[in-house]
Amino acid sequence: MIHDQRAEKFRQIVENKFQIYNSLFMSLPYDKMTNIGMLLPFLYEESKNGYEAGKTPEEIVEDFFKSHTDLQSEEQKTELLFKIIQYIERQVVLFDSIEDAAFPSLxxxxxxxxxxxxxxxxxxxxxxxxxxxxxxxxxxxxxxxxxxxxxxPSSVQRIIQDLRTAITTDSVTNIDTLLQQLGKTPxxxxxxxxxxxxxxxxxxxxxxxxxxxxxxxxxxxxxxxxxxxxxxxxxxxxxxxxxxxxxxxxxxxxxxxxxxxxxxxxxxxxxxxxxxxxxxxxxxxxxxxxxxxxxxxxxxxxxxxxxxxxxxxxxxxxxxxxxxxxxxxxxxxxxxxxxxxxxxxxxxGTHFATLDIRQDSRIHQQVINEVYAKVYGAEEASNEAKFKRLIEVSDKVNADDFEGIVKDTLLTVSQITGIQQSNGLRGMNRYIISNSDAVKDVMNVYAFFKVCGYKDEEIDMDIVPLFETMEGLANAENVMNELYQNPIYKKHLAKRGNQQTIMLGFSDGTKDGGYLKANWEIYKAKETLTKLSEESGIKVVFFDGRGGPPARGGGKTHDFYASQGNTIANNKIELTIQGQTITSIFGNKEQAKYNFEQLLTAGVENDVFKNSKKDLTGKERKLIIELADISYKKYSDLKAHPMFVPYLREMSTLEYYGKTNIGSRPSKRGGDSELRFEDLRAIPFVGSWSQLKQNVPGFFGFGFAMEEMKKQGRFEEVRDLYKGSDFFKTLVLNSMMSMNKSYFPLTYYIKSNPKFGAFWNVLFEEYNLSKDIMLELTGFKMLQEEDPLSRKSVKIREKIVLPLLSIQQYALMKIQKREGNKEAYEKLVTRSLFGNINASRNSA
Known part of the structure; x- marks a missing residue:
């Protein structure tokens, strides 16, 4: 009943308002954009009907030019496509603002x-x-x-804030003026x-x-x-x-x-x-x-x-x-x-937010090697011997004796005390180590403090390992066990109140192990580390490296944390938020307050209101392990497919992420030009699947595992698991969210591609299988049936960006065929990334 009322309210104050204010767009005197608003619905219809009829994006866009414009030259056509992209980007902003303004009413x-x-x-x-x-x-x-x-850009963010205010008061004059400003702002x-x-x-x-x-x-x-x-x-x-x-x-x-x-x-x-x-x-x-x-x-x-x-x-x-x-x-x-x-x-305090330091363990090893060589000459030693000896160094090492990353690492560690004096101890108090999979990764950081002249009692920092690959997660127990027994580290922990923060990476975990396996391995690692820490007298805090979409650990965050059983330490909920998750979930006061409350109450509920659905029985646990292992095998086979990386490189937008100027960090690790799976960053990896409307990391292998159970006549067990375990149910619903944002007709044309056709079919078959079996499992008639607001929001956003996807795929096809002005088409691909990224903001 409440769902129905909210869905009706959404229709009134979001869908209807969007239609009304969108019509304002059509008459706005944008630079050379006066008729874009009239043309866009035609491109949408051509796309919608074209994909259903099995047409390629190239055929759809060419039909649009032929039927609705009299443009002849390639230059004129690409100019029009750029204008359409700009127009759609602004439509996305308008919809975001309307949805945000409606939040308190919903x-x-x-x-x-x-x-x-x-x-x-x-x-x-x-x-x-x-x-x-x-x-x-x-x-x-x-x-x-x-x-x-x-x-x-911050200029656009300010317009978004003002637009939200104007929409709240239904001030048509202000909205009109702001839309004009939006039209002329880069x-x-x-x-x-x-x-x-x-x-x-x-x-x-x-x-x-x-x-x-x-x-x-x-x-x-x-x-x-x-x-x-x-x-x-x-x-x-x-x-x-x-x-x-x-x-x-x-x-x-x-x-x-x-x-x-x-x-x-x-x-x-x-x-x-x-x-x-x-x-x-x-x-x-x-x-x-x-x-x-x-x-x-x-x-x-x-x-x-x-x-x-x-x-x-x-x-x-x-x-x-x-x-x-x-x-x-x-x-x-x-x-x-x-x-x-x-x-x-x-x-x-005087810090506002705690500034963390984070670096990759492999870089740390490089720094340790150079510092060791400087202090002890060419003496050969194991990695363990190096940190042990450097911790005992009595003379401070001079950062100026080194260059590049080594010098900078030592300078960074040396200035921590100064930052703590001005911002308070809460201003900076931990050092996070990516790709941790051994004791040396933590102890190397301890050694940095010692060689920078800190006495043991002066190290006011938590050292936080980040376990993010399947290997790292599997090794986490051994690493932490050894650390808890290490006399030097034990003393350090006592000084830190016997509290240890451990970070777990959902993004890279999913990229490495697939959706179900990654979530299960992290759950299991948390259980194991909880038990180990309790036995060692340590209070453990888990810090989750999560992204926006389910494929990066996002999705329904309250449900996820409220589903953790009593076998997992619940001293604190700590997670990363980024990009569109900041703007869409914590972007204004009403949303931020609501979502902070959701996190806080999820943690409190877990301890206070016991619920058998939160704790896994032995039988449920055994079944999840079986499902996770089957899905991991399926996902691993996909990763090992000879076309996996070439498909992403040649058919997706992966190569274009680095050209978007949206972040200061390079889009892949390693400086060489060859693309390897392990160098792929989780964001461009997941994002590229999202741009293809295939969202593979959010579901691949999950449906296959359930189908295997069904073949064994054990589907009733899976159904009982879904009904009996909040943890498993949350994973299923999040995976369905990923599938709801997939749209395979966009890339139907690839199935007849001589190089990638067979690979595309593997993806499509798994999507259909997963969708069918999850609908059967849940009893839903459609994906995201249980969340009508999110489903409606997704539907409108997908409708707004469908023409944008057609343009992106059209440009990719032209580049693949080596037709026309390559530079112009590459710019089209890159520009269309923005609208798609920003439009999928409701991914968490």
Missing amino acids: HSESDSGTVTNLFERSLQDHKLEKVREKLKDFTVKVVFTAHPTQFY FVNKQKPTPIDEALSIISYLRYVYYDTIGELFTKIRKTFGSDHFHLHQDIIQLGFWPGGDRDGNPFVTADVTKRVSEELRSAILKSYYSHLKFIRRRLSFRGVSEVLQQLNDELYGAIFNNEQITTEDILKKANEAEKILVEHHNSLFLELLLNFRDRVKIF
Whole structure:
């Protein structure tokens, strides 16, 4: 019933509004674009009917030119296609803005997964004290990464924000003007953004979205659960930050960049306090109070503009002083305003978000090798002997004695203390190691601190291994067991409160092992590491490297975390968000607040409201293992197919990701021109499948595994698993979401390609098999039947971008045939990437 009401509301305030405002587009006086709005529906109809009739994208676009234009030259035709791409990009922005503006109307304060709902549920079930107990030490941390899955220039982002406001008030005049501005504003970065650009782009979200959102949510939790009864700790919701600190595969992130970004974060939070204080001082104009707040104002000004030192304690001291006078002499008038300000200072300190450092273990080994050679000459030694001896070095190594990455790594480690002094210990407190699969990967980082002159007790950093390949995940238990026993590391952990953060990579895991296998291996690794850590007296925190789409660990995040059983440590929910996930899920105050609440309550529910569907029985576990192994074999065979990498290279947009100027990081590891599977980054890998509308990493092998069970007469077991396990159910629904965004008719033409036809058929058969068997399993009539809002959103977005996909495929076909102006067609492919990337924002 509620689903039906919401679906009807969506139709009224999203679909209908889009049709009305879209009609404004058609009459806008864009530069040479006046008739694009009239032509576009024809290209959509040609595409829709053409694909159903088995036509190729080339035939569809040529038919469109013939039937609806009188263009003759190739140059005129490509110019028109560019104009259509620009037009569609702006349609996507309009739809995004309308959907965002509708968010508060489609969700209520008492929805499942909100703080209000959690409170009501805890009262009903007499679990209020248990919830309060859990809230005392449970935390949620969202870590912003600069991974390029969407990158509007900041000028376009500002228009989007204004457009959303205008749509909320249905101000047609404002909307009309903003659409005109949108039409004339470039959507493309002329150059790749630098890591500093990426950092500043996300810092603007911190200032204008998260400062208020998290502050207000903290106040809401405090008031809902009653701060008289329990102490709500300041770290309940934390922000992490990778732009400027994540140097994995990004040669443009240097020690200088990290230092500069830490300064920008500090400056941004102090500016937020300064403007917040200005508002408070308008109300707290009382004798004694106003003088104290004036002093604080001046201290903040000095810290922002004259780089004077100020600590969180300094700010809190003044706020407490003001509170004392307010309570004792002014009847606590406007006290809540001051308490809100103080909450924010406790939450954000002088750091705003914690800046992490991340680098690949293979680079670390290279640094260790060179430092060892410098200190001990050409002496041969094993990797283990190297870190052991370097940890014992008493003389500090001089970074200037080295060059390149070695020098920069040592400079980065050397400046950590300085950053911690200005931003506080919460400003920088961990070093993450990608591609961890051995003890040396963690101990090498410990050795860096020692050779940079740190004493053991001065290393105020968590060292965090990131296990992301099937091999790394399988080896995680041995690595952590050995580390927990290592006397030096054991001592370090004791100093860190016997808490160990372990990061697990969903993106690269899925790329490596396929959807079901990756998710199961991560689940299993979490269980094993939970048990091991508990036995070793260590509190373990899992940090999930997740992307937006299910193929990169995204999808229904609340459902995923709420489905973790009691065999997995639940001390904290920590995950990465990036690109379109930032804008679509945490992009404005209403959405951000709602989604932070969803994460927080998922973790609390897991402990407080026990549910047999969260814990896997031995029988269920055995069946998942069977399914995972069958699907892994199927996916591995696909990866080993001789056409796998050539298909991506020649038939998809993979090669064009590096030309889009949407991220500062190269799109593949390794500098050589030959393309190898292991060098592929997860984002372009998953993104290229998405552009082909095939979404292979989100489902391949899953349906095949279930079909095998059916052949053995065991499908009823799978059905029981789906009904009995929240974890398995979430995986199925997320996989169906991936399939719902697939559209194989777009590439029907490949089935008769002499080189790739057979390979395409393998993909198509698995898609049909997976779709059919999952519908049978769930009893649904259509994919995403259980989520009508997301399904409707996907449907409209797919309709908007279908002409864009036709143009992209048309251009790819021209390039493959070596026909016409190659440079123009390559530009068409690259430009059409943007609209497609941005349109698939509801992938999480």
